[in-house]
Amino acid sequence: MTSDRSSPSRSGPALILGFGLVCLLLAATATTALWQMRAANGRLERIVVEANVKVAHLNAMQSASRERALVVQSMLLTRDPFERDRLMLRFRELAREYVIHRDALRGMPLTPAEQAALEAARRKTRASTALMEQVVSLLEEERDAVAERVLMDQALPAQQAVYVHFKDLLALQQAANARALEEARRDYRRAFAGVAALGVAAVLLAIFIAVRVIRRALTAERALAEERDRAEITLHSIGDAVITTDAEGRVRHLNAMAERLTGWTLAEAVGRPVEDIYRVVDERDRRPLRGVIASALADAPATLTPLVPVLLDRQGKECAIEQTVSPIRARDGRILGAVVVFRDVTTERVLAQELAWQASHDPLTGLLNRHEFERRLAHLADRGRIRGESHVLLYLDLDQFKLVNDTCGHLAGDELLRQLAAVLPARLRPQDTLARLGGDEFGVLLPGATVTQGEAVAEALRQAIAEFRFVWRDKTFTVGASMGLVELGADCGDLPALLAAADTACYMAKERGRNRVFVHRASDAEVRRRYGEIEWVNQLTRAFEENRFLLYFQEIHPLPLGQTCRRREILLRMLDEEGRLVPPMAFIPAAERYNLMPTLDRWVVRNTFAWLAQNREALCPEAVLSINLSGQSLGDEDFADFVLDQLKQQYIEARHVCFEITETAAITNLSRALRLMNTLRAVGCAFSLDDFGSGMSSFAYLKNLPVDSLKIDGAFVRDMLTDPVDFAMVEAIARIGHVMGLATIAEYVENDETVRHLTALGVDYAQGYGVHRPEPLSLEAPANQRQAD
Numbered sequence: 001m002t003s004d005r006s007s008p009s010r011s012g013p014a015l016i017l018g019f020g021l022v023c024l025l026l027a028a029t030a031t032t033a034l035w036q037m038r039a040a041n042g043r044l045e046r047i048v049v050e051a052n053v054k055v056a057h058l059n060a061m062q063s064a065s066r067e068r069a070l071v072v073q074s075m076l077l078t079r080d081p082f083e084r085d086r087l088m089l090r091f092r093e094l095a096r097e098y099v100i101h102r103d104a105l106r107g108m109p110l111t112p113a114e115q116a117a118l119e120a121a122r123r124k125t126r127a128s129t130a131l132m133e134q135v136v137s138l139l140e141e142e143r144d145a146v147a148e149r150v151l152m153d154q155a156l157p158a159q160q161a162v163y164v165h166f167k168d169l170l171a172l173q174q175a176a177n178a179r180a181l182e183e184a185r186r187d188y189r190r191a192f193a194g195v196a197a198l199g200v201a202a203v204l205l206a207i208f209i210a211v212r213v214i215r216r217a218l219t220a221e222r223a224l225a226e227e228r229d230r231a232e233i234t235l236h237s238i239g240d241a242v243i244t245t246d247a248e249g250r251v252r253h254l255n256a257m258a259e260r261l262t263g264w265t266l267a268e269a270v271g272r273p274v275e276d277i278y279r280v281v282d283e284r285d286r287r288p289l290r291g292v293i294a295s296a297l298a299d300a301p302a303t304l305t306p307l308v309p310v311l312l313d314r315q316g317k318e319c320a321i322e323q324t325v326s327p328i329r330a331r332d333g334r335i336l337g338a339v340v341v342f343r344d345v346t347t348e349r350v351l352a353q354e355l356a357w358q359a360s361h362d363p364l365t366g367l368l369n370r371h372e373f374e375r376r377l378a379h380l381a382d383r384g385r386i387r388g389e390s391h392v393l394l395y396l397d398l399d400q401f402k403l404v405n406d407t408c409g410h411l412a413g414d415e416l417l418r419q420l421a422a423v424l425p426a427r428l429r430p431q432d433t434l435a436r437l438g439g440d441e442f443g444v445l446l447p448g449a450t451v452t453q454g455e456a457v458a459e460a461l462r463q464a465i466a467e468f469r470f471v472w473r474d475k476t477f478t479v480g481a482s483m484g485l486v487e488l489g490a491d492c493g494d495l496p497a498l499l500a501a502a503d504t505a506c507y508m509a510k511e512r513g514r515n516r517v518f519v520h521r522a523s524d525a526e527v528r529r530r531y532g533e534i535e536w537v538n539q540l541t542r543a544f545e546e547n548r549f550l551l552y553f554q555e556i557h558p559l560p561l562g563q564t565c566r567r568r569e570i571l572l573r574m575l576d577e578e579g580r581l582v583p584p585m586a587f588i589p590a591a592e593r594y595n596l597m598p599t600l601d602r603w604v605v606r607n608t609f610a611w612l613a614q615n616r617e618a619l620c621p622e623a624v625l626s627i628n629l630s631g632q633s634l635g636d637e638d639f640a641d642f643v644l645d646q647l648k649q650q651y652i653e654a655r656h657v658c659f660e661i662t663e664t665a666a667i668t669n670l671s672r673a674l675r676l677m678n679t680l681r682a683v684g685c686a687f688s689l690d691d692f693g694s695g696m697s698s699f700a701y702l703k704n705l706p707v708d709s710l711k712i713d714g715a716f717v718r719d720m721l722t723d724p725v726d727f728a729m730v731e732a733i734a735r736i737g738h739v740m741g742l743a744t745i746a747e748y749v750e751n752d753e754t755v756r757h758l759t760a761l762g763v764d765y766a767q768g769y770g771v772h773r774p775e776p777l778s779l780e781a782p783a784n785q786r787q788a789d
Contacts, residue, residue: 045227047180050108051173056255057105062166063240063257064098065125069151069159072132074347075139076148079724084139091136095129114172121165128162131155145735229330230337240343244328245274247335249293261321261344263314278340283308283320293325293338308349311342320346362436363723364414365421373435373443377488378495380447384488391488392454394444395502396461399480399514401440402583404470409750409769410718412472413440416479423468427460443502451487451519458483458517466515480515482506487520539576540587540596544603548575551607555772556626556745559759567765569626569660570608571774572600597630598639604628605646611777612657613650626658626688631665635672640679647683654684658708662690666705677706688745693733702740710737712763714748721753734763 068091075087102125106118131154138147230244241257251269254277259265262277269277280289289309311319323342327335360372368376380391398420405413417440424442425434433445444461446454465481484505486498493501505520512518543549549572556567574582591597608627612619633639647654659680666673666689677687688709689702693716702710712733720727730746737744746758749768758766 043180043183048177051177054105054108054114054173055170057101057108058166058169059240060101060256061098061105062163064094064101065128065159065162068094068098068132069156070347072135072139072151072155075136076144076151077351079728088136088140091132098125111172111176114169117165117168117172121162121169124158124162124165128155128158131158145739225331226336230328241341243274243278243340244337245293245339246337249274249338251277252337258342261311261313261319261342263317274338274340279312280309280321280323281312283310293340309342319344320349358725363725364719365418365436367421367442368433368435370435370437370443373433373437373445374495374499376433376445377443377498380445381488381492381495381498384492385490388490389448390450392446392449392451392457393486393488393498393502394446394454394458394461395437395484395486395499395506396442396444397482397506397510398440398442398465399482399510400477401479404472404477404479407477408472408475410748411750414719415472416470416477419470420465420468420479423464424461427464428457432457451485454485454487455517455519458485462515462517482509482514483517484509485517485519540591540594542577543574543587544599549573549600549603550575550581551604551611551777552774553625553777554767554774556765556767557771558765559755559763561755561759561766561771564620565772566620566622567624567626567658568777569767570604570628570777572604572628592630592632595632597632598636601628601630601633601639602642605643608777609646609650609652609657612652616652619656623656624658624686625656626660628660628690629665631662631668634661634665634676635669637672640676643680643685644683654680655686658686658688660688660690660711663692663705670704674704674706681706691747693729702736707742709743709745709764711745711747711767714746714768717746717754717758717768718748718750720757727757730758730763731761734761738762 071087071091071094075084075091078084078087102122110118131150135147135151135155138144138150241261242253242255243251243258243262244253246252251272251274254262254264254266254269262269264277274293278293281287282289309321309323311321313319321342322345323340325338325340328337328339330336360368362369377393380393383389384391401413401416404416417436421434421436428434428444429446431447433443435443437443444457446457449457462481462483465479468479470477470479484502484507486492486501486505488498492498501520505518509516509518552571552573553568554571555565556569557563557565558567572584574584574587576582588597591600604627608625612625646652647657661673681687686708687706688711689705689707690711691713692702692710693713710733712730716726716729716733720730734744743764744762745765745767746754746763747767749755749758749766750770752770754770755766
């Protein structure tokens, strides 16, 4: 019995000792395995942190490089010297930032492949930086066009080559992370195998310990997998600014750019709800945009918001952004959090808004321009034809506007238009459209209005204009308005037909006494033909028969002023039956409409050549007379022969003659225009491109037109002192002209200040009331060559 009792007592301590030894062995094994996993995890964390630091430096270098390119492009766009100086300082600051991050990256432990990629990036960066410096130097020398070519053709491609090496470095970091993850996974498998082998041997004694070890191992594996997934997705989502959250929407990480844009540091932001840090509102209605991140946490797909987001930083400062929100998923598909990637697009958005506004609005009045008005008119006309809706088009032309221009100058006329543009909307409904179509012409669209309602609105507008008093210095003016009304219904025509009908109705309002409204109806066509067309044809025919056309001239002075003027532009005037002077714009449109311009052009050429023949002894060898040619004459195949015949008859040296053609007329009849120009240039005549810059493809067609000089559209010259866009257009045309070896002539020069600016820009000639007012071209004998051509 004693031995029976002693056996358990002996075995008990042995079992206890054995169990203890096994437990100690298991504990030591488990401790070793856990230590290995912790060491692997720590090594992985160090590698990831080191990779994040490298990636942060790479992103900072890339961001500085990209922003330097944007700064150089901004320097190209601005003309303000102080703004250029500020941008220059920013350009230098970005270069210093780039060097700081590059040196920091070079000071970190790098693999041979990383060193090779960084060295390649350094060489490409040196080449890109040299090109950027060249662009900046060209901008300092005000050689903007050359700077732009160097930037677009060399600097930006060189910079793109640098980005390729940046991407290689990022790829190397991702590969290093993948290798670290694989090493950690192998360490874990070795530790787990040892624990499992010992656990099988001591399963009856150490099942509790084995279960705890396995549970601990599985927990460590899940945590390691989650950290790996979060690290991989964060690395893939890094952009200009990055914020990551957990599954509850609390901030886990901000990169340096996110800290700068939000105003929060990483230490202050961690653990806070993301809505406290990342406050975004819709630019249009100031509505907070909270649902985007919530939808990502609710398992929605990655989202590039189609709204107009604006970020409010910690101090409430606004910043226009573009943002992308993506969920962070575990390997089993669970949502671990979200990552928000955003960047500052304030400059781009402002430029886009300005360009969009300028494309659809009149710069003088702020109203819609003709292009946008015609687009809306076409839309309403389609609705009228398709749905049978009733809408109204009003075409408004001011009466006595020319009196203001002639009496007080174009500045007064512009101010009158601006004031009327502020008065007229008060008489319209919110849904109505008011636009300036050009000159003193306005258009109004009344959607959903009947003809009766349209007449009431037109009468209200007419009354408002009649009651308006325009005061300019010591003078007070009243103006009226003639209006044409056209219904946009089921049977309305296309856009050209509607505009023609409105113009005709407005013309009839003027013919019937001005300052009234005329409603266009189908029955008005006969009245227009019998009263309008025949009357204009009769007036022009009688003017030819009675020789009531006159030649005027306006000097084209070389810049700077003080040099001898040797250029004159020939201008056409007509006397009415009472002997009053009729300006060309009163009868030229009718002559163009009824194809009388070739006859007028031939009259001008014949009488100008007669004057040259009578005054050849008084002319200096460099004297040039500019004669305007219409598009109809450019398309006349016999016109070149007529000019050559007149040169021969009058014994005129062709070098004294310059023909002015508009770019619109030349483009419309391009092939015939080129034949005429080449024929006349062959004998010594010169050609000038009039109203240059007013067309959509001015620079594109310039290479194809054999001209000797450019006349800058007066619409740009007149407002160049107040409108930076017009100033830039004048400067660009002058520069292009000089590059192509063409003389440049500025029209509508009305004051000494404009003359000084044009001289500084290098414009060659100035023409306008500020230089010389038109005066009659005296003929030694009356022109008696009115025979039919």
